[in-house]
Amino acid sequence: MTIEKQFTEVIVLIQKAHYNAYKAVNTELINLYWEIGKYITERIKSEGWGKSIVTQLANFIQIQQPESKGFSDKNLWRMKRFYQTYADFPKLTTLWRGLSWSHNCLIFPLKTEEEREFYLNLAHKEKYTVRELERQINASYFERTLLSNIKLSTLSRVLPEGFENIFKENYVLEFLNLPEQYSETDLQKGLIKQMKHFLLELGKDFLFMGQEYRLQVGNKDFFIDLLFYHRSLQCLVAFELKTTDFSPEHLGQLNFYLEALDRDVKNQNENPSIGILLCKGKDDEVVEYALSRNLSPTLVSQYERLLPNKKILQNKLHQLFEDWEDKNEEKL
Numbered sequence: 001m002t003i004e005k006q007f008t009e010v011i012v013l014i015q016k017a018h019y020n021a022y023k024a025v026n027t028e029l030i031n032l033y034w035e036i037g038k039y040i041t042e043r044i045k046s047e048g049w050g051k052s053i054v055t056q057l058a059n060f061i062q063i064q065q066p067e068s069k070g071f072s073d074k075n076l077w078r079m080k081r082f083y084q085t086y087a088d089f090p091k092l093t094t095l096w097r098g099l100s101w102s103h104n105c106l107i108f109p110l111k112t113e114e115e116r117e118f119y120l121n122l123a124h125k126e127k128y129t130v131r132e133l134e135r136q137i138n139a140s141y142f143e144r145t146l147l148s149n150i151k152l153s154t155l156s157r158v159l160p161e162g163f164e165n166i167f168k169e170n171y172v173l174e175f176l177n178l179p180e181q182y183s184e185t186d187l188q189k190g191l192i193k194q195m196k197h198f199l200l201e202l203g204k205d206f207l208f209m210g211q212e213y214r215l216q217v218g219n220k221d222f223f224i225d226l227l228f229y230h231r232s233l234q235c236l237v238a239f240e241l242k243t244t245d246f247s248p249e250h251l252g253q254l255n256f257y258l259e260a261l262d263r264d265v266k267n268q269n270e271n272p273s274i275g276i277l278l279c280k281g282k283d284d285e286v287v288e289y290a291l292s293r294n295l296s297p298t299l300v301s302q303y304e305r306l307l308p309n310k311k312i313l314q315n316k317l318h319q320l321f322e323d324w325e326d327k328n329e330e331k332l
Helices: 003-047 051-064 073-086 090-097 101-107 113-126 130-138 141-155 184-193 195-202 250-264 284-291 310-331
Strands: 170-172 206-217 220-230 235-241 274-279 298-304
Touching: 003 051, 003 073, 003 090, 003 101, 051 073, 073 090, 090 113, 101 113, 101 130, 113 130, 113 141, 130 141, 130 195, 141 170, 141 284, 141 310, 170 195, 184 195, 184 206, 184 220, 184 235, 195 206, 206 235, 206 250, 220 250, 235 250, 250 274, 250 298, 284 298
Parallel strands: 170 298, 235 274, 274 298
Antiparallel strands: 206 220, 220 235
16 A cells, blocks of 8 residues: 555545534534524513514623624524424434534425425435525425326336436426527537536436437447436436427337347346436327337426426426325225
């Protein structure tokens, strides 16, 4: 072992210690904010504390502990809300304690327990920065994932197990800043240039393998727009980009690519390749007809150039749940 390599091992030990120290400090800070939130909540109930008392408390802390930051009256009220949000949900304790205060401040104001739990788990799994988490919340990642799971469940016969929460019916590409008029080449180049943002939208289990990925079949060359590998599904994922609405003939080309990938590129221990046709728009009924006899693991998704309207997605989700309940009642 070279001396430089031995020195590097010491650097790794230092970095690990710094990380563990940061985690310990963060845990203590989150616990402190929890306890302060609990204290204020109890005083409001027992002593009738109000806005003016909490403001006095903030001023008192500033005088007594001038070196302590983050204890303004606004932040104290935030700690109270933080405590009240999770006090009745002990199963979420491990999740919120493992995140920074900045991460928590994005999550606990969300409206439902389901949405908060979703983003807590997502932030842990994907190890999001605060900015990345904020983007996912603004992009309605929760609503889009639930909508996709419901709609894609009909394709479970051709998808591998564990596809839930991985693929989406709608992908949001607001980071591309595409003009009104653009070509498939513009779309592809934009995604390559902004690959970090695209991987955030896809999920961090996706590994980029190449653009214009070359397949040789017979004496001809064919090119897949974007090729990825998904670690947990253990399969290749081919993206074909379309700047038009979905048309059934698009599937023939994508199925051909999947066959070539499975014959010539896929390893024996890997699952069949999955194709995603990413279109500007789609008619759900046309897609359903086109995929009804399709045996390849193929999805038709659309992309949005702007951040979605959260209320519209919530209404869609509500309508899907109502339709699902009506269908179950009819079966009974």
